[in-house]
Amino acid sequence: MPIANSPTTVPVVVDEKKCIADKGCTVCVDVCPLDVLRISEMTGKAYMKYDECWYCMPCEADCPTDAVTVNIPYLLR
Amino acid sequence: MDEISSGLSEVECDILVIGGGTAGPMAAYKARKKNPDAKVILLEKANVKRSGAISMGMDGLNNAVIPGYSTPEQYTKEITIANDGICDQDAVYRYAKECYSIIEELDKFGIRFQKDENGEFDVKKVHHIGTYVLPMPNGDTVKKALYRQLRRARVMISNRFMATRLLTGKNGRIAGAISVNTRTSEFLVIKAKAVIMCTGAAGRLGLPTSGYMFGTYENPTNSGEGYTMAYHAGAKLANLECFQINPLIKDYNGPACAYVAGPLGGYTANANNERFIECDYWSGQMMQEFHNELLSGKGPVFLKLNHLHQDTADHIEEILHTVERPSRGRFHEGRNTKYSETMIEMHISEIGFCSGHSASGVFVDDNARTTIDGLYAAGDMASVPHNYMLGAFTNGAIAGEHAIDYVKDMEFDEIDQGEVAKEQERILAPTKREDGIPPNQIEFKIRRLVNDYLQPPKVDKKYELCQSRLAEVREDMEQNMMVRDAHELMRATEASSILDCADMAAHASLYRKESRWGLYHNRVDYPERDDENWKCHVLLSKQDGVMTCEKRDVKPYIIPINEDEKDAYNNQRVQAQA
Structure with missing residues (x-):
């Protein structure tokens, strides 16, 4: 059976103006225990690639430029 | 990143520790401390900096046996009763005797514990019988402090490798493990003279009622590999039917009440604002009363703090919203719920395996040894009941110190390359x-x-x-x-x-x-x-490829339990006042 792409709204939001991933920073990607963040090849900024979040917040707490915000996933809000 | 590549490398070490959460770092650290020449590898599926159940931090120690507040004998008795008598006391008793020195050591690492005005540890009563709860005002520093010690002890850390199967050798001893890189799919075979498994709970077993698959109580990265690997290697697993089920905030996976709010006057109430359980310490008996109340027509069940002084309620809120699960404040903000104003709806978590909270784990003795020679287990996945974070630290230390002696003069057991090839094929099939x-x-x-x-x-x-x-x-x-x-x-x-x-x-x-x-x-x-x-214990294992259970006698008690004490945890319900 073919695979569809179902849309999902993701809880982790990155402020691209503050994110310095394009300067080589990978802190949020490194510290996520679920490994769901990536650096976009298009923008050079961090983003949430997989909607598999424990909303535990190391990505936000450890970000050196306060670029990351963790929201509560919509399903349990 | 994330493209599937092929590749297989092999490394050797004296001790392989699988899992970089709480018990794992402590095991690796203690092994290296005792023998600085030993090669110790700490394997972690994510990154040791923030992995495991205590990723962000911990609000407190739930089971601290501190001189002047409680004794190892009293604690051993309490856990035996809380676990309905199914308890090999030697492991619990050893934990209870050694955990205080671990607290002192963690204190030196910079993880500070709450002290009173006289500089004594400020221990609180939450359990049915004794006093063991010690708050951690800077509990958000745990992982960072541990990481510093790992670097100092020069433990070799391999992040992003997920162990998938253990390898046993020709002599039946442990011989190592197979792992796969979570970002490249390349394989790494680690040959080891001893393996310490610290892979946490099986926390992604049940589904949270919200339907969000990763909204589990346990860190969802703890998906039960330790249980599975132990099973396929032929180890015995104990009392898996003793599930972990926890009382949580409805829809939010933060713990509710007992350890933080309880000592300050918070409690679990029904919809009529009434207390219905005597003791908020998490046990199966307490969860049964919780479940009964939910179904009784007096439900749902609530965390009640709105009777407390505003400052007290705010203080509790501040702890609960900053240290262990800081996104909790955001959850309540979204719902417009303040602890000082409204009771907070609670619910029952999904099921899981976790001896840290209940008793379901890989069967271990008082030296953290499993039933396979050279294989150890510690923390949430090992069978020492109700052992929580301090149990993970203490039993991790016990495992590391025992294993480092075990590997002295030990040769590598020979691994079967056919097993490696078979496992590669299994993993890569999808x-x-x-x-x-x-x-x-x-x-x-x-x-x-x-x-x-x-x-x-x-x-x-x-x-x-x-x-x-x-x-x-x-x-x-x-x-x-x-x-x-x-x-x-x-x-x-x-x-x-x-x-x-x-x-x-x-x-x-x-x-x-x-x-x-x-x-x-x-x-x-x-x-x-x-x-x-x-x-008796129920031990599950793989016998000739088939899942099999057997009975195992509980070891004779070291600390006797009197007839009138053994049912203390069965009397949880608040009795009508005459």
């Missing part, structure tokens, strides 16, 4: 398919079935139905699961662990023909506790 079922759907279906059929109260017919439905999913998983990148391959491998754990949960539950541990093993077809036939 990458070879052009078309099929993605791992998230396989996982969702397993966990939905777990909720539908395995969630207590346990009914025989439902359990049998579940077993046949899970067998169908297994066929889909083995024949049709398909992944597109290395990250999905990690999830696919986890799905297979989750399915194994679901099978083990069903099998062990059906074997123990009685009810015990309150809600954790409430068996409708055998509603009474039967001490005559079942005051």
